Amino acid sequence: MVWYATPRGAAEGGVAPPVASARRCDIVAAMRLFHPLSLALLFVTVPVVSALAQAPPAPAAAQTPRTPRPKLPGEQWEQIFNGKDLTGWQKIGEEQWNVEPGGILHGVAVTKAYGYLKTEKNYKDFQLSMHFKCDGDGNSGVFFHSEFKPGTPNITQGLQFEIDCQAMHHTGGLYGDGRNWIVWPKPEDEMVVRRGEWNEYVLTVVGNHYISRLNGVVLVDFVDPQPKSFDGGIALQLHSGGTGDMKFREIWIRDLTQR
Numbered sequence: 565m566v567w568y569a570t571p572r573g574a575a576e577g578g579v580a581p582p583v584a585s586a587r588r589c590d591i592v593a594a595m596r597l598f599h600p601l602s603l604a605l606l607f608v609t610v611p612v613v614s615a616l617a618q619a620p621p622a623p624a625a626a627q628t629p630r631t632p633r634p635k636l637p638g639e640q641w642e643q644i645f646n647g648k649d650l651t652g653w654q655k656i657g658e659e660q661w662n663v664e665p666g667g668i669l670h671g672v673a674v675t676k677a678y679g680y681l682k683t684e685k686n687y688k689d690f691q692l693s694m695h696f697k698c699d700g701d702g703n704s705g706v707f708f709h710s711e712f713k714p715g716t717p718n719i720t721q722g723l724q725f726e727i728d729c730q731a732m733h734h735t736g737g738l739y740g741d742g743r744n745w746i747v748w749p750k751p752e753d754e755m756v757v758r759r760g761e762w763n764e765y766v767l768t769v770v771g772n773h774y775i776s777r778l779n780g781v782v783l784v785d786f787v788d789p790q791p792k793s794f795d796g797g798i799a800l801q802l803h804s805g806g807t808g809d810m811k812f813r814e815i816w817i818r819d820l821t822q823r
Contacts, residue, residue, distance in 0.1 A: 645812070652683060656799065680707070692798065703726070756778050
């Protein structure tokens, strides 16, 4: 039984006004409709929820790989001699190249021929930083844009920045490419090299512009009007004669090559 409040003013035992009667009919009709509709929704909802619970999880959206940030100029230096072995280098000739404790690369002449240790990678433009020490009387050098006749220590192209710890032997000067001496330091700079000590050598090659700096002193800053070689390996030299005894360490490069 459903109870309804009698509107104020209606006579006791009287008939409810038409508005109240219509409202009661609407409520009764709604209740009759509610039961079958609720059951129908229940049977529809349960399978849907069950299906969602059993469905495999949606695959995660693929993430777009981040583009590496370009290296800034001061972050471009790479160590090309790892201080442990000759990875990344190729021996040219029969001279002896060993890695010693402390990350020292030691080149010793064992014949009277030339010997080289050349990078496997070629460089066009670069800055190279290293330390060298002359333990013997033979001279040395750092070749660039170099290539060799296969199976021989005969160089076919390339210039060298000279290394010779004897006074007035033009360390820091440029020699090679069949042109002999191209340029060498001013007379007052011939004594910058330190015999029997470690020397800091920084070399720059950009196009035909060559700069050598030894122990903080710029020895050569030269633009070559007639360059002959433009690309190739970097090679450490032991001069012919059988007296070469050179040590190198901390060999770093800043590759400026655009290919």
